[in-house]
Each structure stands twice: as structure tokens, then as C-alpha cells.
Amino acid sequence: MALLHLKNLTKYFGGLTAVDNVSFDVNEGSIVGLIGPNGAGKTTVFNLITGHYVPDQGEIIFNGQNLVKKPTHIIVSLGIARTFQTIRLFKELSVLENAMSGYHCRMKAGIFAGMFKPRWQKREERQAIEIALKELKFVGLDVDLNQKSKNLSYGNQRLLEIARALASSPKLIILDEPAGGMNDQETRELVELIRNIRDRGITVLLIEHDMSLVMDVCEYIVVLDNGKKIAHGAPEEVRENKKVIEAYLGLDEE
Amino acid sequence: MELFFQQLTNGLAIGGIYALIALGYTMVYGVLKLINFAHGDLFTLGAYIGFTLLTSMNLIGKIGPLPTLFLFGIIIMGLVGIAGIVLERIAYRPLRSADRLAAVVSALGASIVISNSIMLIYGARFLVYPHHILPNFTINLLGMKIPFMRIAMLLLSIILMIILYLFVQKTRIGTAIRATAIDHGAARLMGIDVNKIISVVFFIGPALGGAAGFMVGLYYGQLNFMMGWMYGLKAFIAAVIGGIGNIPGAMLGGLLLGVIEALGAAYISTSWKDAIAFFVLIIILIVRPTGILGERVADKI
Amino acid sequence: MNRKYLIWAICLIFFLSPLFLNAYWVDVLNNIGIYAILALSLNFILGDTGLFHMGHAAFFAVGAYTTAILNTMYHIPILFLIPFSGITAAIFAYLVARPIIHLRGDYLLIVTIGIVEIVRIALVNNIFGLTGGSNGIFGISRPHLFGLIIRRPTHFFYYIWIFLAVSVFLFHRLRNSRFGRALNYIKEDEVAAEGTGVDIAKYKLIAFVLGAFWAGMVGNIYASKMTIISPESFTFWESVIYFCIVILGGSGSITGVILGSFLLIGLPELFREFAQARMLVFGLAMIIMMIFRPQGILPPPPRKYNVDQIN
Numbered sequence: 001m002a003l004l005h006l007k008n009l010t011k012y013f014g015g016l017t018a019v020d021n022v023s024f025d026v027n028e029g030s031i032v033g034l035i036g037p038n039g040a041g042k043t044t045v046f047n048l049i050t051g052h053y054v055p056d057q058g059e060i061i062f063n064g065q066n067l068v069k070k071p072t073h074i075i076v077s078l079g080i081a082r083t084f085q086t087i088r089l090f091k092e093l094s095v096l097e098n099a100m101s102g103y104h105c106r107m108k109a110g111i112f113a114g115m116f117k118p119r120w121q122k123r124e125e126r127q128a129i130e131i132a133l134k135e136l137k138f139v140g141l142d143v144d145l146n147q148k149s150k151n152l153s154y155g156n157q158r159l160l161e162i163a164r165a166l167a168s169s170p171k172l173i174i175l176d177e178p179a180g181g182m183n184d185q186e187t188r189e190l191v192e193l194i195r196n197i198r199d200r201g202i203t204v205l206l207i208e209h210d211m212s213l214v215m216d217v218c219e220y221i222v223v224l225d226n227g228k229k230i231a232h233g234a235p236e237e238v239r240e241n242k243k244v245i246e247a248y249l250g251l252d253e254e
Numbered sequence: 255m256e257l258f259f260q261q262l263t264n265g266l267a268i269g270g271i272y273a274l275i276a277l278g279y280t281m282v283y284g285v286l287k288l289i290n291f292a293h294g295d296l297f298t299l300g301a302y303i304g305f306t307l308l309t310s311m312n313l314i315g316k317i318g319p320l321p322t323l324f325l326f327g328i329i330i331m332g333l334v335g336i337a338g339i340v341l342e343r344i345a346y347r348p349l350r351s352a353d354r355l356a357a358v359v360s361a362l363g364a365s366i367v368i369s370n371s372i373m374l375i376y377g378a379r380f381l382v383y384p385h386h387i388l389p390n391f392t393i394n395l396l397g398m399k400i401p402f403m404r405i406a407m408l409l410l411s412i413i414l415m416i417i418l419y420l421f422v423q424k425t426r427i428g429t430a431i432r433a434t435a436i437d438h439g440a441a442r443l444m445g446i447d448v449n450k451i452i453s454v455v456f457f458i459g460p461a462l463g464g465a466a467g468f469m470v471g472l473y474y475g476q477l478n479f480m481m482g483w484m485y486g487l488k489a490f491i492a493a494v495i496g497g498i499g500n501i502p503g504a505m506l507g508g509l510l511l512g513v514i515e516a517l518g519a520a521y522i523s524t525s526w527k528d529a530i531a532f533f534v535l536i537i538i539l540i541v542r543p544t545g546i547l548g549e550r551v552a553d554k555i
Numbered sequence: 556m557n558r559k560y561l562i563w564a565i566c567l568i569f570f571l572s573p574l575f576l577n578a579y580w581v582d583v584l585n586n587i588g589i590y591a592i593l594a595l596s597l598n599f600i601l602g603d604t605g606l607f608h609m610g611h612a613a614f615f616a617v618g619a620y621t622t623a624i625l626n627t628m629y630h631i632p633i634l635f636l637i638p639f640s641g642i643t644a645a646i647f648a649y650l651v652a653r654p655i656i657h658l659r660g661d662y663l664l665i666v667t668i669g670i671v672e673i674v675r676i677a678l679v680n681n682i683f684g685l686t687g688g689s690n691g692i693f694g695i696s697r698p699h700l701f702g703l704i705i706r707r708p709t710h711f712f713y714y715i716w717i718f719l720a721v722s723v724f725l726f727h728r729l730r731n732s733r734f735g736r737a738l739n740y741i742k743e744d745e746v747a748a749e750g751t752g753v754d755i756a757k758y759k760l761i762a763f764v765l766g767a768f769w770a771g772m773v774g775n776i777y778a779s780k781m782t783i784i785s786p787e788s789f790t791f792w793e794s795v796i797y798f799c800i801v802i803l804g805g806s807g808s809i810t811g812v813i814l815g816s817f818l819l820i821g822l823p824e825l826f827r828e829f830a831q832a833r834m835l836v837f838g839l840a841m842i843i844m845m846i847f848r849p850q851g852i853l854p855p856p857p858r859k860y861n862v863d864q865i866n
Contacts, residue, residue: 050750076752084750090743093736094857101740105752107733111765114732115725121732128733129860146857168752289661348846354660356849358607359802362795363841370835487672490665529676532669539662540654 002061003028003203004049004172009058011044018044019055020227026172026220031194031204033218035211035238037247040224042207043085046174049205050082051075063171077105081165082174085207087157089164091150095141098149098160099132102167135163139193155186162193166202173197175206179213191217215239223247259398261520262513267404267473269512270411274466275489276496276504277418278338278459284435284499285455286350291361292341293463294486295368298479300334300464301471302372308384319387323472327465334464335457341368342456347449365483373479381477407469414462415505422501427454435499484528488515491535497548506546570716573709581708583824588715589777591816592722594800595809596769599726601798602806602855603735604762605742607660609794610667613651613674614767616789618644618774620678623692623784624685633698633779637772644771645764652763656756671791678786691785695778711780718776722769723809730809731858738762739807796820799837803844805851814853 002025011019019041026032034042047053049060051072060067067075081102089098107128113121136145139159143152149160158178165173175194179187187210194217198204208214214221214235221238223231225247231238238244275297282290304326313322345364349357392399422428433441434451442448470485471477492511496503511531519527538545573581593615600608618640625631625639655666681688698705698714705714729735737758740748749755778784796819804815823833844851 052746052749071754072749073752073754076750082750084747088744088747088750090740090747092743093739096860096862097736097739097858101736101748101751101753104733104737104740109733111729111734111761114729114734117728117732125732126861129862133862145862148857164751289665345842349849352845352849355605355607355802355806356845358661358664359799360842360845362798363838363845366834366838367842370832370838374831374835487665487668491669494662494665523680525680526676529673532673535669536655536666539658539666543658543662 002026003063004205005059005061006045006049007059007061009045009048009060010056011041011048011053012056017227019048021058022224022227022229023058024222024229024232026203026205028171028203029198029201030220031198031206031218033214033221034205034207034224035209035214035221036224036230039226040247041227042224043176044227045224046082046176046205046207049075049174050080073105076168076170079169079171080174081168081170081172083158083161083165083176083178085176085180087154087161089149089157089160092148094146095136095143095149095152095160096129096132096145099136099163099167100128102135102164103128103131105168131167131169132163135166136160138166138196139163140189154181155183158182158190159193162197166197170202172203172205175204175208177207177209179208179210187213256398257520258517259396260400261516263400263404263408265513265516266509267407267512268516269492269509270408271466271470271485271508272489272492272512273505273508274411274414274462274469275485276493276508277415277501278463279486279490280493280496280498280501280504281431281455281459283493285431285452286346286357287354288346288357289361289490290341290346290459291358291486292345292364292368293459294482294484294489295365295372296334296338296341296460296482297463297467297470297485298369298372298477298482299337300330300467301477301481302376302381302467302479303330303333303464304468304471305376305381305383305477308387314387323387327468330464330468331461334467335461337368338456338460338463339453341460342452347452365486369479369482376477376479378479383471383475383477385475387472403473407473410469411466414465418458418462419501419505421458427451431455488531491531494535494545495538497545500545500547503545503547570713573712578708580824581712583821585708585711585715585780587816587820588712588719589773589780590797590800590820591813592715592719592773593770594797594804594812594816595719595722595726596766596773597797598801598807598809598812599738599762599766602801602808602812603730603738603742604759605806606759606762607664608667608763608766609664609791609798610669610671610674611766611770611797612789612791612793613667613671614644614648614770615774615777615793616671616674616678616786617647617767618771619778619784619789620686620692620774621771622775622778623695626695626778627692630696633696633775634700637775640775641768641771644774645768648763648767649760652760656759656763668791668794671789671794675786675790678789687785689786691783693783695782695784697782698779705779715776715780718772719813723813726809730807730855734758734761736858742807799841801851803840803851805853805855808851808853808855811851811853811855815851818852 004026007023009019009022022045034045036042048055051067051070054069062078062080065078090101107124109121109124139162141156141159141163143156149157152160179190182190191213194204218235221232221235222229223238223244230243230247231241278293279290282288307326307329341364345360346357349360392401393405422431430446430451433444433446434448438448488511489508492507493504495511496507511534514534515527515530518530597608597611600606621640621643622633622636625636626633651670655663658666678686679689705711737753740753741755741758745755800815800819801812805811
């Protein structure tokens, strides 16, 4: 059964059709890649799923619920977490706090609990730290937890973003170019990490430019070009697909 | 009907002043994305320099009132423009790559410095322009007596605005200003000296603001070191109404705000006059945050 | 450990200071305390959440006028009115902030200036016939506490500074909680905060409401301290002073904001001969600080977590 079901999704920016009647399914427990040349509308699709943009047409069904017009924070609490193409950590906050922030949506304490600190609030705080430590360990981030996140290396910042997303205990994690700025060694470890995430039962949807990574890790690939879906299927099929080759070659000619 | 037209012309005259000041805000916002809080105080500076010139030099007797005022206007625009360049060098340039909040605080600081320097030099009390200098006759328009100054002010504002508009649209420097407003990096790659362009903007905006200050001095005759604050705020509101960063928008917003305020004072309540602009601002920001002529930009994520 | 003793010693000396200071200087300390609580309440909005709010005096005014009106017209005791003033200011903040909460940066700044100006003009215009116009309201009574009338500067010293101490205690805890962190997420990056599940509009609104609640309560203290209030105590320039205290002291830092209050409110008292140039020095300090130390004198310390206990 499809965990995420996109149907006829369309988004206009002024006169530009950024996403044009796109439909595809993401099955539970799979690793799905969304690829396409620059400006194909991949990140826009992500932003539509996570509620940063509202689609002009179409449906986004997640786990049986329509996400259209739901605010982002609700979508997160329903179980979709994401990372950003341009890293968006809380730069001045510590590594630990960044990881803890993911757990925010599973916590309850408000201002009164914050001021008067009843026992359940302390337990909850402790739990947040535990989850954050667990996820930091899971992604393999072994650094000083009290340093500001802006001081981390690029690759480590990407890992911290993934840890933050995982801390919200998502059903689906959306990774926007997770290998961007990583070296070969880091990329290999990332492939491993993505598989481990899936093995925990979390479905993965990712955008990536590194084709070898996509072909290696994804089980199913959707190809966008100019906002339209031009192909989909297993990596081998997509690689042979004429339209896909044209789309990428066409880009090269420019 | 008489009241309506009197208020309308009055509103247009004041609106012209708002528009002139608003141009300074909108141009600076265009190139630096910064509210130049000190802009209103440069307006005040213009009014005070005008006072000094009028009281210290007796040119009127020699070359007549209008040439004198014209000459003084040019001097004021030049001096206040230079003050604008100095302001940018000291208070804004070191903060160009800094956090937005830092620049806003520095702008507020600069505002306080300028207004209080004026106070320390000229004193905290109201000053009065020598009032015999101006032709205070009225002009008969459609059976109504409209003060000459009102019409002169509106015409002068419009002339200055047209000159500015043509400058920005038709000249090389104007093109460079527009390019800088869109993207500093790209402008630099095209060989534009961004620092120079910013200095030009910080000359033109304050020069227009200084001219507006002189006109207000001549129109109302009274000066106070804090006067620039209210005019500045309202002009900024005018710029937001028109669409911040947009030059025709600032002109439209200024005239519109002047008229709304004058009519509101006449038909609603004089004592709420200063609040009207803020109500208009809040409504605009709720209904159409980009202003009347502003373009909508999607947030990039 | 030495540092801790030093801090306690300073606090002790400070709490005993009314015994050896004259009434004038005790009153200066009282003013510092009032500004400190106001600036701390603004700190939620400006320092922790990063919202450019320059209309905080409006909430202070609503609290002060609530107390003044209810006390002079219905003779409700001042102390009873403390929570009431806070709640009125909080409701007011909720109503005005709700439609504008999505505005960012400079737009929010200019609208909040608008709010404080509208409030001041409304007070001058004797809105609803309750505020007494530009003369304001006089004859506000003093707080009665267990039979003691709080009246002298020394009384007010303890009244204000104990209120401040309790506020600091609560604010400090709040900073180290889910709520405090969420405000920082918003300040750091709104999009990422939303993407990690923070309801940013709600949290911004709560920051406003909470800040206004405290400012409203300070309004009560101020009204009973002065016994007469008028619109000129609640101008835009008052808001600028709170704003500067927070920014120069250290955005988001409780100690920094208190230090900022001493510097901005206390220091000018030492240089009264130069009172005329006081604002000029403020302005220069603002520019210089932003260029050389934009984070303020004492930026917030990093939060501490008990990680070892868990490992």
C-alpha cells in the first residue's frame, strides 16, 4: 500500500508551471528517488508535500489523510520529516539542541510546565535528550555536543539535519540532496545510513544529483523534467529510458 | 465642497512632501534592504540649514525672493546629500554583511545622534522661519482661494520626482542603481561599483529629503529638532503603501497618504490625525503586504 | 565556586543597599528595576524570538491604565489588580498581534511603532472617557501588604526587586525548557523551525502575550509607585529605551538585560551635568556596539544539559 500518494499535483509561480500534473506513489518501507535536471521542480514537490507551499491543484494523501492546506507543523507531527537542500540548522544553538528540536513535536510542555517544572516535564526533557543522543549516534555523528552547529563540517551538518529529522520519529523522511557537499567517503557512509533508516521501517524519499548514489540506493525512481513526470520505475528501467536520456543530454547541450 | 477641496489641495501639498521623503526610504531600501531610520532626521537637518541660510544671509534684498530660495534649495540639497553619504559610511557600511537587526539598531542610533546634535546646536525650542520672505498671496482656482505656497510645493515635488524618475530610468547610473537593487553580486560582476552606487543613492535620497525639510519650513514656518521623526514615519508608511523599493510607488503612496490624512482630519477627527497613517499602514499590511505597486515574491526555501 | 560566592555577595550587598543609600539613589535603583522587568518581558519577543517589536510601551500602558482606572473608579486594592493588569495587557497584545504576527523584520517593526503611537494618541484623546486625556489619571493608591503601606522608596525597592527576582527565576526556567528553545528555533530560522514541527505563528503569539502580561503587571507597579500616570510615560521613545536595553545588554540574555538596565538607566544619573548630551551618547553607543559587538555586552550563555547522567 502506498504510504504517500500524489495525484495530479500542480503548482504555478506567476506564469511558470513549476509542477505540472505530477502523480506518483511512495510505498511504505521503500527508498524512492526523485531526480531530474536543475529547475525540474523537484524541491517544489518536496515543499508541496511538507506544506511550505499550497498546491494549485491535486491531492497529497499520506497514510490515508489529505495533506493539502495542512500547515507544516501538523504535517511534521503526522510523521513527515525533512532536510533542506541548503542546510538549515539552528546555527547558534548547540549540536545537541539541534537534534532535540526534532523531538519538539512529540513533547507537551508549555509555558506553565516550563516555569514550574512538574515531574512529568523533567521526564519529558530527559527523554528528549535521550532521543537526541540516540539519533546522533545512529547517524554516526561523534562530535562535541555542546559546540554550535555552525562550527561543524559540511558533511556533519548534513548528518545533524538527518538526526534532527529522525528525532521527530517520522514515518517518511524526505532528504533534499543529502550528499551535496560531501566527499566520496562520506557519500558511501550516507548510502549505508539511508539503508539503515529504511531498515528501521522509515520510508525514504530523496532528491539527489549524484546519479551513482541514486542508482545504488533507490528502489524506485521518479524523473521530472520541466515540472512534468517523464518516467518512473526501477533504476535499470529509468536508466534505459529514452526520454530521461534526452532530458539529461538536452541539459548538457546548453 | 469648499472644505473638501481645501483639504484635498492641502493633502496633496503635504503628500508631495511625504512622497519626497518616501523616495529616500524606498531607494535606500531598494539597494540595502534597510529602513534608514535617520532619514527623517536628515529632513530635519534640511529644514535647519534652511533656517541658518535665511537668517544669516540677506540675499533676498539683492536677487529677489524666488532666486534666493532656489539657490538655497540647491545648497541644502547638496549639504544634506553629503550628510547622507557620511551617514552611510559611518553607520551602515561597516554593517553591510551583518545581521539585519544590527543595521536597524545602528540606523536608530544614527537617528538619535543626528536629532540630538541638532538640538545641541540649535536648542530644544521651536524656531521660526523669517516669515516675510514668502509671497503669501492666494490663487483663485475654480472659485476657491488656494494659497500659492501649497500649489508651489506640490508642483515642485512633482518636478523633483519626475527628474528623479527620468534619472533612474534613462541614465547609466540609474540603470546601475536598478541593477544593484536587484542583486549586489550580479551588479558587481557586470562591472558596477556597488559602493559608489550606494553612495549615490545616499546622496539623492537625503538631498530630496533635505529639500522637503526646507519646503516644510517655508510652509509651516516652525521647526523642532524632533519634527523629522513623524514626517519620517509617515513617509516610510507612504513608501510601504506604494510598495517599498518601488519609486513610482513611493510617489503614489505619499500623495495618497497626504490626501487620506487631510480628509480624515477634516471629516473624522483632527485629534486622531496622527493615528490615521498607522491605521492605513496596518490595513495595507494585512490586506496587501507588498503595497499597491509592489510585486509579490515567493519565499525561496 | 568562588564566582558563585562573589555573585551571592553582590546580591546580598545589593539587597542591603537601601540601608546606606539616600532616598534619591534608592529611587534610581527602583527605576532600574522597573526598566529591567520591562526589558526582560520584551526580551521574550525581541531577544529570544528575534521579532523586531518596538511598541512594548503600549502593553505597559494598558496595564498601568487598567490599574489606574479600576483603582480610582472602583477602589479595588492595587495588589488585586496586578494579575488583572497583566491579563488585560495580554488580551490586548493578543488582539493586536494576531493579525500582524506573520509580518517579518522591518514590517513588524514599523507596525509595532504604529501600535504604540495609536495607543498614545488614544490615551491623549481620552478614549471612552476613561483615560483623562493628556493630564492622565491621578490619585492612584499605594499597595497595602499585610497592613504595611508600600510608600517610601525603600519599600518600593524591596517590592520591585523581589518581583524582579521572582520573574528572573521563572524566566530562567522557561528559557531552559521546550518553550524557550522553540522561541530560539524561530529566531534562528523560521523555515527550519516550522519544518521541525514548531507552530511558529502560535509561538510568536505566545511570546507577545507573555511579554505583554509581564509588562502589564509592571504597569500596575509603576502606577502605584507614581500615583499619577499620563500618556507621555508611554511614548514610542520609551519603547526604544527597552529595545536598546535588550540589544545592548545582550539579546536573549537575562543577566545581560539586567546589566543593560543599569547602564542605560543608572549610568546617566552619574553624569547629570551632561543630561543634554545623554541621548547623543546613547545613539553613538548604539552604532559603535552594532559595529564592534552586535551580540551585546553579555550574550546569552549556552544552555547546559545533563548528558552524562543519561549515558
